Amino acid sequence: MNAQVIKEMVLDICRRVKVRAVHLLDCAKKMDWSVNSKVFRVENGSIEEPRYIIALKVQAFCCAVFEEDPKCWHVEEDEIARINASSWLGKMQLSDPDHELIKRFENVLSLKDSPPQCRPVYSTQNIAKLQERIFSVQGEKINIKHEFIPQEVFVKYPNLLNLRPILSKNGPGILVMSTSWAVDVNLQRNEAVICEALLISTDHYPTLFSWVEKGSLELWQYVSKTAFHIKQKLVNLGGYTERLCVIPHLVDCQTGELIPNEANEGPPYPESYILGHVQEVVALLQSLAIVVLSFTSPLSDTLGCEFFNLLTEEQFSILHGYTGIKRLFIHGPPGSGKTLIAMEKIQRIQKSDSCEKTDILYLCENVGLRDFVRKQSVCLCETRASFMMKAVENFTSIKHIIVDEGQNFRVEDGDWYKKAESLMQGKHGIFWIFVDYFQRSHTTKDGLPPLTSQETACLSEVVRNSKDVFDAMSCLIGRIADNSKLVEAEHLKNMRKNIKLSHHFRGELVTLPKVKSVEAEVAQIVKRLLQEGHAARDIAVLYSTTEKLSERGYRVRGERLPVLFGTVEEVDQNKIVLDTIRRFSGLERNIVIVVDPVVHPFQNEIQLNILLSAFSRARIRLYILLRAT
Numbered sequence: 001m002n003a004q005v006i007k008e009m010v011l012d013i014c015r016r017v018k019v020r021a022v023h024l025l026d027c028a029k030k031m032d033w034s035v036n037s038k039v040f041r042v043e044n045g046s047i048e049e050p051r052y053i054i055a056l057k058v059q060a061f062c063c064a065v066f067e068e069d070p071k072c073w074h075v076e077e078d079e080i081a082r083i084n085a086s087s088w089l090g091k092m093q094l095s096d097p098d099h100e101l102i103k104r105f106e107n108v109l110s111l112k113d114s115p116p117q118c119r120p121v122y123s124t125q126n127i128a129k130l131q132e133r134i135f136s137v138q139g140e141k142i143n144i145k146h147e148f149i150p151q152e153v154f155v156k157y158p159n160l161l162n163l164r165p166i167l168s169k170n171g172p173g174i175l176v177m178s179t180s181w182a183v184d185v186n187l188q189r190n191e192a193v194i195c196e197a198l199l200i201s202t203d204h205y206p207t208l209f210s211w212v213e214k215g216s217l218e219l220w221q222y223v224s225k226t227a228f229h230i231k232q233k234l235v236n237l238g239g240y241t242e243r244l245c246v247i248p249h250l251v252d253c254q255t256g257e258l259i260p261n262e263a264n265e266g267p268p269y270p271e272s273y274i275l276g277h278v279q280e281v282v283a284l285l286q287s288l289a290i291v292v293l294s295f296t297s298p299l300s301d302t303l304g305c306e307f308f309n310l311l312t313e314e315q316f317s318i319l320h321g322y323t324g325i326k327r328l329f330i331h332g333p334p335g336s337g338k339t340l341i342a343m344e345k346i347q348r349i350q351k352s353d354s355c356e357k358t359d360i361l362y363l364c365e366n367v368g369l370r371d372f373v374r375k376q377s378v379c380l381c382e383t384r385a386s387f388m389m390k391a392v393e394n395f396t397s398i399k400h401i402i403v404d405e406g407q408n409f410r411v412e413d414g415d416w417y418k419k420a421e422s423l424m425q426g427k428h429g430i431f432w433i434f435v436d437y438f439q440r441s442h443t444t445k446d447g448l449p450p451l452t453s454q455e456t457a458c459l460s461e462v463v464r465n466s467k468d469v470f471d472a473m474s475c476l477i478g479r480i481a482d483n484s485k486l487v488e489a490e491h492l493k494n495m496r497k498n499i500k501l502s503h504h505f506r507g508e509l510v511t512l513p514k515v516k517s518v519e520a521e522v523a524q525i526v527k528r529l530l531q532e533g534h535a536a537r538d539i540a541v542l543y544s545t546t547e548k549l550s551e552r553g554y555r556v557r558g559e560r561l562p563v564l565f566g567t568v569e570e571v572d573q574n575k576i577v578l579d580t581i582r583r584f585s586g587l588e589r590n591i592v593i594v595v596d597p598v599v600h601p602f603q604n605e606i607q608l609n610i611l612l613s614a615f616s617r618a619r620i621r622l623y624i625l626l627r628a629t
Helices: 003-016 085-093 127-134 151-156 217-236 278-293 313-321 338-353 367-374 384-389 416-423 467-483 489-498 518-531 546-557 601-615
Strands: 020-022 035-042 051-058 064-066 073-076 079-082 106-109 121-123 142-145 173-178 193-201 207-212 247-252 327-331 360-364 380-383 400-403 431-435 456-458 508-515 539-543 576-580 589-595 618-627
Touching: 003 035, 003 051, 020 085, 064 085, 127 278, 127 313, 173 278, 193 217, 193 278, 207 217, 217 247, 217 278, 313 338, 338 360, 338 367, 338 400, 338 431, 360 367, 360 384, 360 416, 367 380, 380 384, 384 416, 400 416, 467 489, 467 508, 467 601, 467 618, 508 518, 518 539, 518 546, 518 589, 518 618, 539 546, 546 576, 589 601, 601 618
Parallel strands: 142 173, 207 247, 327 431, 327 456, 360 380, 360 400, 400 431, 508 618, 539 576, 539 589, 589 618
Antiparallel strands: 020 064, 035 051, 073 079, 106 121, 173 193, 193 207
16 A cells, blocks of 8 residues: 555545534634545655555644534424534524623513524513513403404404304403414415414413314414414514413304314413413513514624614504505604515515515615515515516516605606506505605605595604604704695694604714815724724715715725625625615614705705715714814
């Protein structure tokens, strides 16, 4: 055997060992792991068969190396799956973050004493007070919450509220009715199910009721799967740590009687799983509130926790309380979560109506927002201009339309509203339009019907911006309402009275007037931010017009900063966005630097609106740089 054969043998052994090199969550090196080998012949001066020394060099590795995946399993998509090395290491590293930003917010759900699948939840809202408003337990009876069920369902099935056959005992507790609890926990709705209700009450097992016209094996499998997922969400997302079950039942929609399940007659859990006192009910309802109010925060990836990820009560009410409204205009100030609700509504439509991606059309005015939503791969996305350029035949499969930033739409390419409305003729889908007249960015007709013809819902709580940024926004909102000469003036004044901030995180607002070298000042601000530990993805630099951006924006790029710059089309990448205020409309970043925000002279009447749009893009810090004249 010669040296080359031995070397190949060693390399083959190294290849067969399925070593897993895993980087820690905060690793910056991201180096590769490898083993180097070398074969040396031993010179002994004899004629005996040659001998060799095999030398192995294991390179120092920055993180962890596993010989195989850990012997650890978890439940995934109803199956028991083995956890790979990377996921296992990530779970072992989870901890409550210690960050100056999140110290200002309430720790709704800590990892301490929580189930292993949980992530920490931070919010501006007190979960106990929120739960009491949404899922109230009153007195010694079961509170029936049915306002989220469309009235026509009760007209068609009058015995739905005949609950005596299924509620053998009285509270205290709550029966929460929903058009589909499956959709509420991110499952597909079964069209044969009329509505559902979740019972959480003393002297009862937590129970899921599904009203149907006729029972079947398929429906029993459906309600059992939904009940299991509700239980899983209450533990893994809601952080419930006590004994828990959710018993599935089918209910005859005509008689209100339970449909017997011959294969499974009695509850499979001992009586110790029955909720014994009201404190247990309240604890479970607080976990339920986290489940139904949760959404994915844009800050989650950068902070390592579910931050700011609970819907407000009014956001929750719009998503659940307007289910039967097909034409709706949702008005809200900047930072109130209009785009968030639009995205959540699209996802609920998909689960509720078994929609394909091409069945739902999302329309907005600017390319950056369109591309951001398009990357979520949840629906067909078009700008108003591209929508008008394409023939109606391209949209014949559309069943639902969501319009975002509707106040910025124009009719220069034709009547977009009439075209969108024509697509919905004869269809039962929704046509929802999100509007904020405070942020109108043009002086031409927007194509929207007058306020008197709109069925409206209003948002008033600002959740996105820090207090310092919100204070600057409030000043502009007041001036816009006072100076408005439009037919919406009264509407703006009424909205202004109700706008409020839902938290007290201060943030920072810095105004630099009479700056001689604006681009150099921008570079200095960026350098300081990078030194403080902020990433390029945290920052946006916005100019007032495309002309100003073209004229001076290149100078910011020329300051040799150790980061990459991009446009709004690259907002989800680790680049500083360098673009215009209008093109960044509907998007947001932690830190926004606004450069000389002055509009064209012929647009002076919307100067305040443009300023408001610019200011409201900043979640935490806002810098305003005014050029010396």
